[in-house]
Structures are given as C-alpha cells and as structure tokens.
Amino acid sequence: MAKKKKLNNITVGQVFKTIIWPKRGLLLIGLILILLRSAASLVLPGATRFLIDDVVVNKDMQKLWLVITVTIAAIITQAGTSFALTRLLSVQAQKLIAQLRVKVQKKILSLPINYFDSTKSGALVSRIMTDVEGVRNLVGTGLVQLLGGLLTSIGVLYILIDMNAKLTAFVIAPVVIFGLVAMKAFAYLRPIFRKRGQLNAEVTGRLTETLNGVRVIKGFGAELQEIATFEKGVDELYQNVKKTLTATAIVTSSATFLLAGVASTGILGIGGYYIIQGSMTPGELVAFIAYLAVMIAPIVQMSNIGSQITEAFAGLDRTEEIMMTATEDEDPKRTVELDEIQANMVFDDVTFSYDEGVDVLKNIKFDAPSGSVTALVGTSGSGKSTIAGLAATFLTPKSGKITVDDIDLSTVKLKSYRRNLGVVLQDDFLFEGTIKENILFPRPDASDEELDVAVKAAYVNEFTDRFEDGLDTLIGERGVKLSGGQRQRIAIARAVLADPKVLILDEATSNLDTESETFIQKSLAGLMKGRTTFVIAHRLSTIRQADQILVIEDGEIAERGTHDELIASEGRYYQLYTYQARI
Numbered sequence: 001m002a003k004k005k006k007l008n009n010i011t012v013g014q015v016f017k018t019i020i021w022p023k024r025g026l027l028l029i030g031l032i033l034i035l036l037r038s039a040a041s042l043v044l045p046g047a048t049r050f051l052i053d054d055v056v057v058n059k060d061m062q063k064l065w066l067v068i069t070v071t072i073a074a075i076i077t078q079a080g081t082s083f084a085l086t087r088l089l090s091v092q093a094q095k096l097i098a099q100l101r102v103k104v105q106k107k108i109l110s111l112p113i114n115y116f117d118s119t120k121s122g123a124l125v126s127r128i129m130t131d132v133e134g135v136r137n138l139v140g141t142g143l144v145q146l147l148g149g150l151l152t153s154i155g156v157l158y159i160l161i162d163m164n165a166k167l168t169a170f171v172i173a174p175v176v177i178f179g180l181v182a183m184k185a186f187a188y189l190r191p192i193f194r195k196r197g198q199l200n201a202e203v204t205g206r207l208t209e210t211l212n213g214v215r216v217i218k219g220f221g222a223e224l225q226e227i228a229t230f231e232k233g234v235d236e237l238y239q240n241v242k243k244t245l246t247a248t249a250i251v252t253s254s255a256t257f258l259l260a261g262v263a264s265t266g267i268l269g270i271g272g273y274y275i276i277q278g279s280m281t282p283g284e285l286v287a288f289i290a291y292l293a294v295m296i297a298p299i300v301q302m303s304n305i306g307s308q309i310t311e312a313f314a315g316l317d318r319t320e321e322i323m324m325t326a327t328e329d330e331d332p333k334r335t336v337e338l339d340e341i342q343a344n345m346v347f348d349d350v351t352f353s354y355d356e357g358v359d360v361l362k363n364i365k366f367d368a369p370s371g372s373v374t375a376l377v378g379t380s381g382s383g384k385s386t387i388a389g390l391a392a393t394f395l396t397p398k399s400g401k402i403t404v405d406d407i408d409l410s411t412v413k414l415k416s417y418r419r420n421l422g423v424v425l426q427d428d429f430l431f432e433g434t435i436k437e438n439i440l441f442p443r444p445d446a447s448d449e450e451l452d453v454a455v456k457a458a459y460v461n462e463f464t465d466r467f468e469d470g471l472d473t474l475i476g477e478r479g480v481k482l483s484g485g486q487r488q489r490i491a492i493a494r495a496v497l498a499d500p501k502v503l504i505l506d507e508a509t510s511n512l513d514t515e516s517e518t519f520i521q522k523s524l525a526g527l528m529k530g531r532t533t534f535v536i537a538h539r540l541s542t543i544r545q546a547d548q549i550l551v552i553e554d555g556e557i558a559e560r561g562t563h564d565e566l567i568a569s570e571g572r573y574y575q576l577y578t579y580q581a582r583i
C-alpha cells in the first residue's frame, strides 16, 4: 500500500491564487461596502461631539436638524451596506463551496481502488461535505471584514491621534498586547482545527459502517460495543471542540479586558483630568470614547474572524491533501488510447502483492482468447478476486504483464479500456431509484429497444411484470425490497445493456430457489456469449460452460483444463469437486 503522504500545509499564497484572486472583483466590491459602512459608523461620534460642543451650547435648532438628518442617512447607509454584503458575499461563498464539493468528489472518484479499501466511505463523505465548508470564511464576509476592520481601525486611529495623541498612546499598548495574544492563539488553533476534520471524518466513517452493518450488529448483540466506540469518538471530538472554544474564549475575553477594560478605564481617568484642566472639551471626550468603540469593535470582531479563517485553512489543508493524491490514470506510462478491441487477453507471468513482500499471486500465466470464458476456482483466499481485479485494471501487476490485443494493459488509458469492460459482482450494487434507472446506469441514453432486449435477456420482466409500476418501480428505501436473485438479474441486465467486450463476473454464492436459479443460469449464459469472460465461478453450470478452468491454490495456478479433462485427471479440481468444497 502507498505510504501516507505528509499532510501539506496549504500556504496563504496558494489560497490567494486559487480562491481569493479569482473572486477579486467581488471581494473588492465587498471591501468598498465595508469601508462605506465603516465611514458611516464614524458619523455618530462626530455628530455627538458637534451636538454637545456646538449645537447644544449655542441652542442652534437648525444645526440640530442637520445632525439628525446626517445621522439617519449614516444609519441607513450602514443597514444597506450590511444587507448588500451578506447577499453578495455569503451567496458567492456558498456557490464556491458547491463548486469545491464537486471538484473534490470528482477527484475522489479518480483515485485508485486501494485508496477506497483503506479509507472509510463515511470519512470520504465528510471530506467532500464538511472540509470545504470553511472557504465561506474566506470568500464570505470573513476576509473582507478582516481587511475592512483593519483599515477602519487604522483610519480611526489616525483620527484619535489627531484629537489627542497622548490619550491615544495610552490606548495603543493594550491593543498591541491583544494582537500578540491573538496571533499566538491562532497558531495554536490551526492544528486543532485540522485534527477536528480528521476526527469528524473518523466518527462519521464508523457511524456509516454501523448503520450499514446493523444486521450483523444486532445479530451478534454487539450494540453496546458499537455505542461505546461511537461514544469514544464523539468524546474525542468534544474534547477537541472544547480546546478550540477555550482558546477562542481566551482571545475574546482578553479583547474585552485589554481593550474595553484597561483602555476605557484609563481614558475615563485621563480624559476627566484633561477636561478639569481645560485642555479637552466634554464633547471631545465623548467623541473620543465613541471613536475608540468604532476602532475596537472590528478588532474584537477580527479575533473571531481570525479563528474562522484559521478553521478554513485547516479544512483546506485536508482538501489539498486529497487534491495532491495521485489519480489512478496519472501514471505517465498510460498513453495508449484503445478503440474497438477484440479482447484477446494474456496474463504473462504476473506477480502481484497488496503489501510489500507478500506475493498474493505468483507467476500467473494464461491466455484468455477473445470470446472465451475463463472460470477461476479455488479455496477462499487463494487469489481469485485478485486475478479478476487485475483483469479489471483495478490493480496493476508488480511484475509480468497483462496484455489486451498484444497491448500492455499498464500502458493503456484506463477510461479507454474500461469503456469495454463490464462487471457483475457478488453483492451487486443497486442505487436508490427505479429498476429502469439501475439498468440504464452504464448507458443512460440507450434506446427503449435496447433496454427491452437487456430486460428480456436477464429475465427481469419475469418479476417486474408483476409489479404495478413495472420497470418504473422504485427500489430501496422508498420502494419494494428485492430478493437476492432479483437484484442479480437487474445487475445482469445492466451488463447486457453495457455490452462489454470484457466481462468480470463474480457469481453469487447465495442459494436461490430453483426458478430464480434457472433464470440466472440462462441469463448468465446469454451474457457471457461472445465476451472474454473471467468468472469466479460457484455454479457447476457455469464451470461446465467454461473454455478453461483455472484452479488457483495459494496464488498459483495449480491446474488448468476443461471440466471433463480435470475430472478425468483426478487432481485438485477433482478433489474440490467431489468433496463439494467451495468451487
């Protein structure tokens, strides 16, 4: 198995290039709106000062109206810009989340099969759905607010210095200390947020497994065990969230203490002293305090936004990790585009291992000419599914090669080969939807006639005719439950419709009633005709039809031949056959 890659830390530069820069126009509008909103918020302190020091003192009614009008205009501007900001940026952020989800899902589907073997499906769901959500803090109002807040604070600071430099100097010290506390906290938070993504994925993954395996869990009375496992996962998640909450709370409360507390109290004292001394008017002090509030509000807000942005980066780190994983088609050797194929397949001295040093298949050598049926039989764990997986290009040989029409399969573009491939697996996968949708899924644009041929070939109509909605019957949660045999026939119809040149068939072992069994035997015989078929065979009827039987023992071909030949030679196959062992 591939070694796990080190988790990449996505850089600010990468985020800027891929996420922020493409939205620059919008973000600029957002920034302008924020600055407009900030400018409007400066009107009130200015108006207050004017009111106290000029209007009231001079009893000027006309100027009083002016103050009221300007203040109302400023408040309307603030409300309007806030609304526009949310509409514009939050909606864009959600759009970006949707796009990213699509991108990550597409990427995940292009990863090699072994990735899925080693990753829980629930964990992948969490990667697609949750990890990308953080970007709303980058493109949404978060980043613009951070920038806008910073600019506002700088602007107000300038006004404050202009009003009273000494008083301002007193304010700056706690602001700087707060800045240091916040920076430290965010550095501490990022890995915790990243860990949260991982924990979330693990817990979701396990939960999905629990729900899918509910029969096994109930059957073995293992509910308590599952509950304990889930509880443990949820608790770890809770501890993680607790840690982040503590760090965030430290930032917020130090903002309150340092900015609102230390700074404001000092101002009251020093400001009061200046007024008594006569170097400051009461209006100026009130305005100074109001301006200070305008300056501090975005800084406190920034501390919250800062942690959101830290969370966004942590999510993007995890997304980036997926995006950096090599896809199965990425191998530079894969350059050959297959067109129509004859499907003459050859396994030429193929050795394969899942884990280094343990060869699961050794020196597998056989020809599977176009249109022939190769039956793979052998005891459990002998390597039959691995051979089928190699023929399906889900796996690649460690040494030796597999060729299709004399072309080395490891040089072929996977899509072009898989266009010619069909798989019918043991527990075949049906989607939630109608029977028709499930059959049409490899070729949604097939004609009604083609659908009809497939349905008849797999004897699906034998049971759908009895359903009120026929082929349009919903299966799964919202529709009828199908028997094992019926599900298999749908899977066979799907393969008939796909009309592949190479067919991988893993016959179900479940015992079916005689009627269902007969239908399946007949439809399988029809399906295999004219296709190069690799079948992990459990039915004697299939094995008899095979052009060659390969008896797999411990990753090697122990015997080969037709049913009659192998019976006559009285070897391993004969033993398996006569002892009724799992064939």
Ligand SMILES: Nc1ncnc2c1ncn2[C@@H]1O[C@H](COP(=O)(O)OP(=O)(O)OP(=O)(O)O)[C@@H](O)[C@H]1O
Residues within 6 Å of the ligand: 117, 354, 355, 360, 378, 379, 380, 381, 382, 383, 384, 385, 386, 387
């Ligand atoms: N994803 C995997 N990672 C590591 N080892 C694996 C993996 N899949 C299978 N193996 C090992 O490879 C060997 C062959 O497995 P394979 O599934 O090909 O056997 P099989 O003959 O198809 O068995 P069965 O009839 O029980 O399905 C077994 O020893 C198995 O433990």
